[in-house]
Amino acid sequence: MAAHPGGMTAVAPSAVAPRAGTAASGTVSVRNLIRSFGPKSVLNGVDLDIAPGEFVALLGPSGCGKSTLLRALAGLDHDVRGSGVITVPERVSVVFQDSRLLPWDTVLGNVTLGLREHDAGSRARKALAEVGLAGRESSWPHELSGGERQRVALARSLVREPQLLLADEPFGALDALTRIRMHGLLQDLVAAHRPAVLLVTHDVDEAIALADRIVVLDSGRVARIRTVSPDIDSAADAAGHEALRRDLLADLGVVGTTH
Amino acid sequence: MSAAPVLERPAVEPHLDSDPDKRADVRPTGKRLGPGRRRRFAWLLGPVALLALWTLTSATGILDPRILSEPWTVVATAGELIADGRLQENLAISAQRAGLGLFFGILVGAVLALLAGLSRVGEALIDGPVQIKRAIPGLALIPLLILWFGIDETVKVLTITLGVFVPIYLQTHAGLRGIDLRYVELAQTVGLGRAAFIRKVVLPGALPGFFLGLRFAVTGAWVSLVVVEQINATSGIGYMMELARTYGQTNIIVLGLAVYGILGLLSDGIVRFIERKALSWQRTLAG
Ligand SMILES: Nc1ncnc2c1ncn2[C@@H]1O[C@H](COP(=O)(O)OP(=O)(O)OP(=O)(O)O)[C@@H](O)[C@H]1O
Ligand SMILES: [Mg+2]
Numbered sequence: 295m296a297a298h299p300g301g302m303t304a305v306a307p308s309a310v311a312p313r314a315g316t317a318a319s320g321t322v323s324v325r326n327l328i329r330s331f332g333p334k335s336v337l338n339g340v341d342l343d344i345a346p347g348e349f350v351a352l353l354g355p356s357g358c359g360k361s362t363l364l365r366a367l368a369g370l371d372h373d374v375r376g377s378g379v380i381t382v383p384e385r386v387s388v389v390f391q392d393s394r395l396l397p398w399d400t401v402l403g404n405v406t407l408g409l410r411e412h413d414a415g416s417r418a419r420k421a422l423a424e425v426g427l428a429g430r431e432s433s434w435p436h437e438l439s440g441g442e443r444q445r446v447a448l449a450r451s452l453v454r455e456p457q458l459l460l461a462d463e464p465f466g467a468l469d470a471l472t473r474i475r476m477h478g479l480l481q482d483l484v485a486a487h488r489p490a491v492l493l494v495t496h497d498v499d500e501a502i503a504l505a506d507r508i509v510v511l512d513s514g515r516v517a518r519i520r521t522v523s524p525d526i527d528s529a530a531d532a533a534g535h536e537a538l539r540r541d542l543l544a545d546l547g548v549v550g551t552t553h
Numbered sequence: 554m555s556a557a558p559v560l561e562r563p564a565v566e567p568h569l570d571s572d573p574d575k576r577a578d579v580r581p582t583g584k585r586l587g588p589g590r591r592r593r594f595a596w597l598l599g600p601v602a603l604l605a606l607w608t609l610t611s612a613t614g615i616l617d618p619r620i621l622s623e624p625w626t627v628v629a630t631a632g633e634l635i636a637d638g639r640l641q642e643n644l645a646i647s648a649q650r651a652g653l654g655l656f657f658g659i660l661v662g663a664v665l666a667l668l669a670g671l672s673r674v675g676e677a678l679i680d681g682p683v684q685i686k687r688a689i690p691g692l693a694l695i696p697l698l699i700l701w702f703g704i705d706e707t708v709k710v711l712t713i714t715l716g717v718f719v720p721i722y723l724q725t726h727a728g729l730r731g732i733d734l735r736y737v738e739l740a741q742t743v744g745l746g747r748a749a750f751i752r753k754v755v756l757p758g759a760l761p762g763f764f765l766g767l768r769f770a771v772t773g774a775w776v777s778l779v780v781v782e783q784i785n786a787t788s789g790i791g792y793m794m795e796l797a798r799t800y801g802q803t804n805i806i807v808l809g810l811a812v813y814g815i816l817g818l819l820s821d822g823i824v825r826f827i828e829r830k831a832l833s834w835q836r837t838l839a840g
Contacts, residue, residue, distance in 0.1 A: 368742055369741070370738050370741065370742070386742070387742070387743075388742040390735070390739075392735070394735055394736070394738075394739045396736060396739075396753070396754065396757070397834055397835070398757035398758070398760070398832075398834045398835075399753070399757070399834075407739075407740075407743050407745070407753060408740070408743035408744050408745045408749065408753075434833075434834050435834075436834070450743070454743070
């Protein structure tokens with residue numbers, strides 16, 4: 295049942311049996327998640343649900359625990375103290391801020407990493423073509439631009455057909471123009487593969503452009519959840535878009551919101 | 554076809570870009586801090602310069618042949634020894650010892666490094682003893698090894714193995730320990746198993762360290778060889794030199810030294826060549 299290998303130091307409240315589990319249905323649920331580093335408590339009881347195929351953006355001031363939450367969902371926090379119940383789908387992919395390509399493996403080798411299927415190669419080629427990198431299979435990571443590397447990382451996570459895609463500021467290191475292109479790419483990919491997505495970002499506009507729902511994290515709790523209506527998404531409702539933007543910036547404690 | 558009227562057009566001036574060598578190439582040249590592009594055979598320059606210096610000082614009489622034989626004498630000696638087969642014979646035996654010692658040393662060093670690098674228990678058990686071995690000079694162990702194994706080939710190969718495995722272990726272990734934790738996380742998120750993790754992340758990540766160790770090891774193998782062959786042998790290049798010493802044959806001694814030098818340079822070159830091929834993914838100053 296446990297999706298994440300153990301190792302998390304338990305300070306569990308009495309009888310919460312599986313701390314992390316898999317849901318066949320593909321839903322994500324987080325209940326009363328608590329995480330602390332030494333005396334410093336970072337997450338103080340986070341509750342979060344993500345429906346299959348839903349795109350959720352996680353906003354919040356720097357240091358509020360966004361990455362900590364995402365790493366907990368990815369099962370990467372073995373040595374972090376905490377408690378809570380996490381349920382995630384079977385197939386989870388992670389995209390990091392750094393593309394995290396193995397420098398000693400080719401682009402193709404990086405995309406097929408960990409794939410056991412016999413048709414891994416052809417599927418990886420297809421995924422690379424999807425992110426616009428057909429023909430670069432045998433390049434070394436250091437031969438790619440930052441944006442291309444991040445596209446390889448996207449291909450690597452999508453080739454696994456994840457039910458949940460976790461992305462921690464995946465476009466944070468890219469320039470504004472490339473970032474907008476990547477938004478379009480991510481939208482197309484998500485539309486094609488329909489994973490649930492949890493995207494950590496600093497960028498309010500990115501959150502509005504991509505997400506169905508925006509979760510604002512503050513002081514280790516979910517401070518606010520805002521739904522992005524399709525009208526706002528398609529820019530048909532410019533006033534609504536502007537209002538949402540203003541509200542989110544207020545949620546984040548930013549005042550005087552001229553862009 | 555030939556009947557068709559040919560339209561005369563003014564010849565188009567060839568585009569400037571058609572000949573790459575004629576294109577303008579004006580660029581601001583920033584100060585380059587790296588050593589620049591690698592050039593083939595550049596590594597030969599130092600040794601050749603040394604050889605030229607030796608020849609020059611011998612020819613002008615600055616260097617007394619009783620102190621160091623002239624290069625041509627050494628070449629002549631080599632010719633004689635090759636003619637009567639002694640050089641090849643001793644070289645073959647020496648190379649076999651060095652090769653075997655190197656083989657076992659690399660094997661032992663790499664396996665120990667993997668065990669120590671991948672498990673805490675392994676590290677607790679292995680690292681301490683290796684550090685102790687590191688502190689004991691190979692030369693100091695020879696009396697004990699002779700007592701245990703006599704003076705046959707085992708002692709010679711074992712001495713070389715003991716000298717070789719330490720740098721292999723140290724550098725490979727350091728390489729392993731230095732693998733970025735972020736790649737370990739990545740391996741977990743893509744669901745790599747233990748074996749695939751070792752094959753895809755650990756081994757390639759430790760390879761640069763391994764090759765560094767290998768270069769120390771190869772040189773170390775020849776050094777250990779000299780020691781064992783001069784102390785305790787009846788064959789090999791070291792024995793040949795030792796014998797020459799008792800007869801005062803400087804030319805053979807110098808020939809032996811030259812052979813060792815050539816072997817060392819050659820084997821280092823081979824390791825570096827393999828290293829460059831195996832680590833072609835790296836972008837470093839070495840180029
Ligand atoms: N390994 C760690 N050891 C100690 N403290 C940590 C560790 N990781 C995170 N923290 C602390 O936990 C808090 C939350 O960190 P986290 O990385 O989750 O923030 P974040 O919301 O992702 O911030 P940012 O937007 O800047 O990336 C920070 O105050 C950080 O200092
Ligand atoms: Mg973060």
